[in-house]
Amino acid sequence: MTWRDHTGRTLADYDRPSVAVDVALLTVVDDALAVLLHERTGEHETGRWALPGTFLHVDETLAEAALRALREKAGVTGHLPDQLGVLDRVDRDSRGRVLSVAHVDLVPAGSLPATGEGLRLAPVAELSAGGLPYDHDEIVERAVAWARELHRRPDPRGLLGEEFTLLELQRLHEAVAGGELQKDTFRRTMIGALAETGTLSRGGVGKPARLFRRSG
Amino acid sequence: MTWRDHTGRTLADYDRPSVAVDVALLTVVDDALAVLLHERTGEHETGRWALPGTFLHVDETLAEAALRALREKAGVTGHLPDQLGVLDRVDRDSRGRVLSVAHVDLVPAGSLPATGEGLRLAPVAELSAGGLPYDHDEIVERAVAWARELHRRPDPRGLLGEEFTLLELQRLHEAVAGGELQKDTFRRTMIGALAETGTLSRGGVGKPARLFRRSG
DNA sequence: AAAATAGTGTCTGTGAGACACTATGTT
DNA sequence: AACATAGTGTCTCACAGACACTATTTT
Numbered sequence: 001m002t003w004r005d006h007t008g009r010t011l012a013d014y015d016r017p018s019v020a021v022d023v024a025l026l027t028v029v030d031d032a033l034a035v036l037l038h039e040r041t042g043e044h045e046t047g048r049w050a051l052p053g054t055f056l057h058v059d060e061t062l063a064e065a066a067l068r069a070l071r072e073k074a075g076v077t078g079h080l081p082d083q084l085g086v087l088d089r090v091d092r093d094s095r096g097r098v099l100s101v102a103h104v105d106l107v108p109a110g111s112l113p114a115t116g117e118g119l120r121l122a123p124v125a126e127l128s129a130g131g132l133p134y135d136h137d138e139i140v141e142r143a144v145a146w147a148r149e150l151h152r153r154p155d156p157r158g159l160l161g162e163e164f165t166l167l168e169l170q171r172l173h174e175a176v177a178g179g180e181l182q183k184d185t186f187r188r189t190m191i192g193a194l195a196e197t198g199t200l201s202r203g204g205v206g207k208p209a210r211l212f213r214r215s216g
Numbered sequence: 217m218t219w220r221d222h223t224g225r226t227l228a229d230y231d232r233p234s235v236a237v238d239v240a241l242l243t244v245v246d247d248a249l250a251v252l253l254h255e256r257t258g259e260h261e262t263g264r265w266a267l268p269g270t271f272l273h274v275d276e277t278l279a280e281a282a283l284r285a286l287r288e289k290a291g292v293t294g295h296l297p298d299q300l301g302v303l304d305r306v307d308r309d310s311r312g313r314v315l316s317v318a319h320v321d322l323v324p325a326g327s328l329p330a331t332g333e334g335l336r337l338a339p340v341a342e343l344s345a346g347g348l349p350y351d352h353d354e355i356v357e358r359a360v361a362w363a364r365e366l367h368r369r370p371d372p373r374g375l376l377g378e379e380f381t382l383l384e385l386q387r388l389h390e391a392v393a394g395g396e397l398q399k400d401t402f403r404r405t406m407i408g409a410l411a412e413t414g415t416l417s418r419g420g421v422g423k424p425a426r427l428f429r430r431s432g
Numbered sequence: 433a434a435a436a437t438a439g440t441g442t443c444t445g446t447g448a449g450a451c452a453c454t455a456t457g458t459t
Numbered sequence: 460a461a462c463a464t465a466g467t468g469t470c471t472c473a474c475a476g477a478c479a480c481t482a483t484t485t486t
Binding site: 061 | 221235273276302306313
C-alpha cells in the first residue's frame with residue numbers, strides 16, 4: 001500500500017530535485033597534497049576536468065553512490081569517503097535542479113590507479129579559482145580544511161603504512177598543512193600517539209632514525 | 217533547450233529520491249537547553265511529536281526550505297539555520313525514498329511563539345532514545361554537539377540581548393554545556409571577548425555586577 | 433674531518449584549573 | 460551582623476614554541 005497525503009497524492013506526484021554526489025579524493029604525492037580529477041566526456045564538456053561524481057539512485061545510500069562514482073569514473077575502489085555537506089545553489093547545474101552532496105577521503109597514493117587516460121592528480125596548491133566546473137572549487141577548499149583538521153593526529157589515514165620515521169611523518173603532515181613544521185615541537189606533540197618498534201631505519205645518510213607505529 | 221545525456225534522456229527521465237529538510241531549533245528555557253517540537257497531524261501520526269520539516273521544492277534552496285518549514289509548521293520566522301548534514305538510510309521514511317538534510321539553529325526563547333497548540337519546547341536532557349520519529353533523535357544529538365562547539369565564544373547567538381552580567385552569561389553556557397562551570401575560569405576565558413558597559417546591574421541581592429556586551 | 437640527520441635539555445610564554453581571599457551590596 | 464554575590468591574587472600544571480646543544484651515522 002502506497003502512502004498518500006491529504007490530497008491523495010503520493011510522493012511521486014511532486015516535482016523533485018536530482019541528487020548528485022561528488023568526491024574529493026585527496027592524497028599526497030611528491031610531498032604535496034593533491035586531489036583526484038577525471039576528464040569529462042560528452043558533447044560540451046570534453047577536456048573539462050572535474051571531481052568524480054554521479055547521480056544518486058533511489059535504492060542506494062550516499063556512501064554507496066560515492067563508492068560507485070569512484071569506481072565508474074576513476075576506477076578507484078576500497079575507500080569510504082566522509083560526507084562534507086550539501087551544495088544547493090539553484091543554478092549550480094545547467095541541466096536542471098541538482099543538489100550535490102560533497103564527500104571527501106584521504107588515501108595513500110599507492111592505492112590509486114595509474115594516472116594518464118583521463119585521470120590526474122592535481123596539487124591543490126596549484127588549482128586556480130574557477131579552474132573546476134560547477135562548485136567543485138568550493139568542495140576542494142572544504143576538503144582541504146577537513147584534511148587539515150583531521151591531521152591533528154599522526155597519519156590518521158595510514159598513508160605511510162605500518163612503520164615510519166618521525167621525519168617521514170613530519171613530511172606528510174607538512175604536505176597536508178601546506179607549510180613547514182618545526183621538528184622538536186612536532187616530535188613532542190606526536191610522540192604520545194606513537195609506539196617505538198625497537199628497530200632503526202636503514203640505508204640513509206646521517207644517524208639512523210627509530211621506527212614508530214601509530215598507537216592509542 | 218533541454219539537456220540530454222548520451223541516450224537522449226533528460227534528468228526528468230531518471231527516478232529520483234525526495235529531499236526533505238528537518239530543523240532542530242534549539243533554545244534555552246529555565247536554564248536548560250531545549251528543542252522545538254511540533255505535533256504531527258495526519259492519519260497515522262496524530263500525537264507524534266517531531267522536528268519541523270518539509271519537502272524541498274525544486275525552485276528553492278535548502279535554507280529557504282528550512283525557513284518555510286519553520287514558518288509553516290511552527291510559526292517561527294526570523295532565524296536562518298545552519299546545515300548539519302544529510303541522513304540517508306534507505307528505509308528511514310516509510311512513504312518512500314526520502315533524504316533529510318538536517319539543520320540547526322540556537323535562538324532566544326523570546327523569539328518563539330507561545331507553546332501549547334501543537335507546539336512544545338522539550339528539554340534535550342529529558343528526551344529518551346527512540347522518543348522521536350524517523351531519525352530525529354540523531355539530528356537532535358548532532359544539534360546539541362553543534363551548540364556546544366559553538367559556545368566556546370560568549371553567547372554567540374545573542375540569546376541574552378545586548379547587555380548581561382557574567383553570572384547570566386555563565387548560566388546560559390552551563391545550560392548549553394549541560395553541566396556546571398567554574399566562575400573564575402569562566403570569567404577569565406570569556407572576558408577577552410567582552411566589553412564593559414560602565415553600568416552596574418540593579419535590583420538583586422549581593423554585590424551589584426558589572427554589565428558587559430559582546431565585543432571582538 | 434665534514435656533512436647530514438636524529439634526538440633532547442631547557443627556557444619562555446600562555447592559558448586552564450583550582451583555592452582562597454577581598455570587595456560591596458542586601459536583609 | 461550575617462549573608463549573598465562579585466571580583467581577583469596566586470599557585471600549579473600542561474603544553475606549545477623556540478634555541479641550542481649533543482649523538483650517531485655516512486661520505
